[in-house]
Amino acid sequence: MxxxxxxxxxxxxxxxxxxxxxxxxxxxxxxxxxxxxxxxxxxxxxxxxxxxxYKIRGAFNKISSLTKEQLVNGVVCASAGNHAQGVAFACHHLGIRGTIYMPSVTPKQKVEQTQLFGGEWVDVVLIGDTFDDASDAAKKFCLEEGKTYIHPFDDxxxxxxxxxxxxxxxxxxxxxxxxxxxxxxxxxxxxxxxxxxxxxxxxxxxxxxxxxxxxxxxxxxxxxxxxxxxxxxxxxxxxxxxxxxxxxxxxxxxxxxxxxxxxxxxxxxxxxxxxxxxxxxxxxxxxxxxxxxxxxxxxxxxxxxxxxxxxxxxxxxxxxxxxERALLYGKLKHYFIIRFPQRPGALKQFVAEILGPTDDITHFEYSKKSSKENAPAVVGIELKSPDDLAPLIKRMKDNNFYGDYINDKPDLFQYLI
Structure with missing residues (x-):
């Protein structure tokens, strides 16, 4: 290069x-x-x-620079959303055909906006999990069809x-x-x-x-x-x-x-x-x-x-x-494995005596197993202040409710939450 x-x-x-x-x-x-x-x-x-x-800037500048032959053949791009919309708008404005590859996980709003801006001039193809997956597919299609690839950034x-x-x-x-x-x-x-x-x-x-x-x-x-x-x-x-x-x-x-x-x-x-x-x-x-x-x-x-x-x-x-991500980052949302004693009133005790006055249960998954003394539950608790976490854990441990803290166990967290 x-x-x-x-x-x-x-x-x-x-x-x-x-x-x-x-x-x-x-x-x-x-x-x-x-x-x-x-x-x-x-x-x-x-x-x-x-x-x-801002993606309209680069997309329109690039497509406007193409030769007549390139414009007739049409263009291809890959994008997680914003570049796609810029290319779609440019295709519609200039009256040229475009094929737009987007990752399958692209938010629905971005896909719909791309189709809106491109109208009948563009086809949207959802493929792969990342921009790179969509880009590989777009480049392959480009070579096969003799179209011009509109790169989202490296041009x-x-x-x-x-x-x-x-x-x-x-x-x-x-x-x-x-x-x-x-x-x-x-x-x-x-x-x-x-x-x-x-x-x-x-x-x-x-x-x-x-x-x-x-x-x-x-x-x-x-x-x-x-x-x-x-x-x-x-x-x-x-x-x-x-x-x-x-x-x-x-x-x-x-x-x-x-x-x-x-x-x-x-x-x-x-x-x-x-x-x-x-x-x-x-x-x-x-x-x-x-x-x-x-x-x-x-x-x-x-x-x-x-x-x-x-x-x-x-x-x-x-x-x-x-x-959810904001609360987790701010240390206001916490997930635990709680060991509930299998006796009447255990949940009531947890709510009345273990939770603080401003703590809120936002997630609760529990399956009672009569053959065991304690049954585990996955519980999500939202706090008003990060300082409330240590006292909460202490109350859990003092009353034999504490099983595990899973915010800092990414594999377990992903599996359970």
């Missing part, structure tokens, strides 16, 4: 191209986060595009399209920008921002943010070579890839000031906070750049900080899982 670094003139051309379909997104101050971190926290609202993510035209976010930020902020936080999946947006700021605002620190369960860029940078992960947590689907791009790895390795990972549970709490306190709906990947601010609270004091809110394609059916 030839060495590549985006040129500002090509990014400006991309900005002219995407102006046909993408309006400049707002850059707004978050009063709440600015107060909390004693800094000027600005949110670049890429979630407000028609397709509800110069895609990177240049995403880089237009950086141009807009610099035009919108009339003062020095100290930090820009950007979510990293495959690295297309991060690479584009690196190119813009290295050239036009070299003192700005670009911080990449990855899910803790899919640290493909961080691992690659630490290893000094683009490294494919064997297994990833797919929950933050918009930023969960096993392997980043070769172009993007080369750019990010040289230009990112830092790359940080954030636990999925912390991201879930941010999603809930943004919805409940700011009336902002974001998808998990869109919340990464807000979630990471805790880790930089000392460095960003008094600074001008931009957080790119990358997308809002969230499925309401995931709300229960988002809340």
């Amino acid at each position: 030839k060495a590549y670094f985006p040129k500002i003139e090509d990014i400006r051309k991309a900005a002219e191209t995407i102006r046909k379909v993408a309006e400049v997104t707002p850059l707004t101050q978050s009063i709440r986060y600015s107060k909390e971190y004693n800094a000027n926290i600005l949110m670049k609202r890429e979630d407000l595009h028609r397709v509800r993510s 110069p035209k895609i990177i240049e399209g995403q880089a237009t976010v950086g141009l807009e930020i610099l035009e919108q902020v009339k003062k020095t920008i100290d930090y820009v936080f950007v979510a990293v999946g495959g690295g297309g947006l991060a690479s584009g921002l690196c190119a813009v700021f290295k050239t036009l605002s070299p003192n700005t620190k670009i911080i990449g943010v990855e899910p803790a369960g899919a640290p493909s860029m961080k691992t690659s940078i630490e290893n000094g070579i683009n490294t494919e992960l064997g297994q990833i947590d797919k929950f933050i689907d918009g930023a969960a890839v096993k392997r980043v791009g070769d172009y993007t790895f080369s750019i990010c390795r040289e230009c990112l000031h830092d790359i940080v990972t954030v636990p999925e549970g912390k991201v879930c709490q941010t999603i809930l906070d943004l919805y409940n306190r700011d009336a902002i709906v974001v998808e998990p990947a869109g919340a990464l750049t807000i979630s990471v601010l805790d880790y930089y609270k000392e460095e960003i004091k008094g600074k001008n900080v931009v957080c790119v809110v990358s997308g809002s394609n969230n499925d309401i059916t995931r709300t229960a899982e988002i809340k």
Whole structure:
């Protein structure tokens, strides 16, 4: 692969191209986060595009650059959702055929939106468990049918399209920008921002943010070579890839000031906070750049900080899982194996004497076995404060109810919960 670094003139051309379909997104101050971190926290609202993510930029720029022959033959892409919607919108707008491969686990909302934006111009194929599975199938189909593959991140035209976010930020902020936080999946947006700021605002620190369960860029940078992960947590689907791009790895390795990972549970709490306190709906990947601010609270004091809110394609059916993960991360939800004495009134005693006044049972699975003195139950308990856990366990043990604590036993937890 030839060495590549985006040129500002090509990014400006991309900005002219995407102006046909993408309006400049707002850059707004978050009063709440600015107060909390004693800094000027600005949110670049890429979630407000028609397709509800920045992916329209790269997809439209790339497809617009194709030859007439390529456009006639049609295009193929693989995506966990947002790139798919960008490609679908571009296909419909330009009147070309597209085949879009998506992982089978893609939230229903993203699949339906992709079909909506593409209309009769696109076919959606659900296959595999991860983006990488869908990508392999898409590339195979592409070769067989002689179509053009629209890569979600590792393509110069895609990177240049995403880089237009950086141009807009610099035009919108009339003062020095100290930090820009950007979510990293495959690295297309991060690479584009690196190119813009290295050239036009070299003192700005670009911080990449990855899910803790899919640290493909961080691992690659630490290893000094683009490294494919064997297994990833797919929950933050918009930023969960096993392997980043070769172009993007080369750019990010040289230009990112830092790359940080954030636990999925912390991201879930941010999603809930943004919805409940700011009336902002974001998808998990869109919340990464807000979630990471805790880790930089000392460095960003008094600074001008931009957080790119990358997308809002969230499925309401995931709300229960988002809340569960947030509670587990906050140490407010705990699961136990409880040994209930097989005698009348045991459950009543547990509720009256073992649980604290603000503790709440949220999960209960029990099977009575008359041949044993004690019968096990799997019990989930939600606390008001993490400090309530130790006293609760002590009361369980003192009264012979305690069997096991399974939050910290992942294999058992997955099996039982």
